[in-house]
Amino acid sequence: MTFKQFSGIVELRTKIVSISTFIISLLYSIYSTGSVSPLLAALVFIAALAVDMGTTGFNSYFDWYRNVDDKRFNREDAKVLVHEGVSPGSALLVSVLCYLFAMLIGLVIIFQTGPLVLLLGALSLLVGFFYSGGSRPISSTPLGELFAGGFLGFVFFIINYYILTGHVIWQAAVVALPQTLAIAAILSVNNACDIKGDAEAGRKTLAIVLGPVGAEILVYAEGLAGLISLGLLAWWKILPVLTGWLSVAAAIVVIREYFKMHKRGYSHDTKGPNMQSISKIFVIQSLVYIAGICSSFLHLW
Secondary structure, three states: OOHHHHHHHHOHHHHHHHHHHHHHHHHHHHHHHOOOOHHHHHHHHHHHHHHHHHHHHHHHHHHHHOOOOOOOOOOOOOOHHHHOOOOHHHHHHHHHHHHHHHHHHHHHHHHHHOOHHHHHHHHHHHHHHHOOOOOOOHHHOOOHHHHHHHHHHHHHHHHHHHHHHOOOOHHHHHHHHHHHHHHHHHHHHHHHHOHHHHHHOOOOOHHHHHHHHHHHHHHHHHHHHHHHHHHHHHHOOOOOHHHHHHHHHHHHHHHHHHHHHHHHOOOOOOHHHHHHHHHHHHHHHHHHHHHHHHHHHOOOO
């Protein structure tokens, strides 16, 4: 297996999602408490990345197993099990090893923090596996966006905040919501473009339930709600004031990108450019988060 093929199995290009959630939760932990343990921060980062790669690897395997990634519809070069004939067993092995490595790092974190992390970590691993595994995977139901956004955004944010600070405050839960919506929007774009292929594979995603028009509206609703909520958090002084002004500026770029996506339409042929657009939007929102919180460290606002 080449590095390119490994990258395709775990979809390294998508790790910006978990990495950005980690960075934002880390910065907010410092913002609200003053300091955190560098060792714990590093351990959480490594474990979270391993869980994310393992989850994506299981998704790659089970999408192949269930013929969701059908050559007739799929246009993604990164789907190496479909387009390059990589052994499905290799994908399964990579996924298991990633989970085992995450569990090993998790034990160190539990030793440093306490048993509650064991429960939260085990729950995350189970959801990660059953997102695409099992007889009725979560990803094939209308709950896919909820679980993906909820765990990669909200739950990971709260777990990280708890590990780094030793407690959880309601403000941390609220601050996690815009990130949760932004991640859900990414999956909604993916599913909106995959309606035809997913329907052929017997899946019943939220995009299929809503239909093409409803699925497109959901993308914009989730994305804009995430950005608007960031502005409101600044208005309520839960986040630094600069976050609100940056949200307004970002909205101009984001809305223009949504117009481009609407003009292209949502299909397998437009999935590539649409995923690039929603990824750009996600990065912009993440930078608003990061710049806003960092402004308080530098006493800029």
